Amino acid sequence: MREQLRGRSKMALIDRCATQLPDPVTTVLASAKRSLRSLARRWLDLDQETKGHDQLLGKLTK
Secondary structure, eight states: OHHHHTTOOHHHHHHHHHTOOOOOSOSHHHHHHHHHHHHHHHHHHHHHHHHHHHHHHHHHTO
16 A cells, blocks of 8 residues: 555645545455545545635635
């Protein structure tokens, strides 16, 4: 798995991990993939939330 992700930019890593199809958790590798998928999706959600807050703060401070 490390070989597949090496050398990618931060956003490419996040996108790759977020879009992985979940396998049944029967191995350590499947568990790691599921965890990375969950973390990447959480990162994307929080990034969108932060952008929304920044827009609101921008309007308030004009």
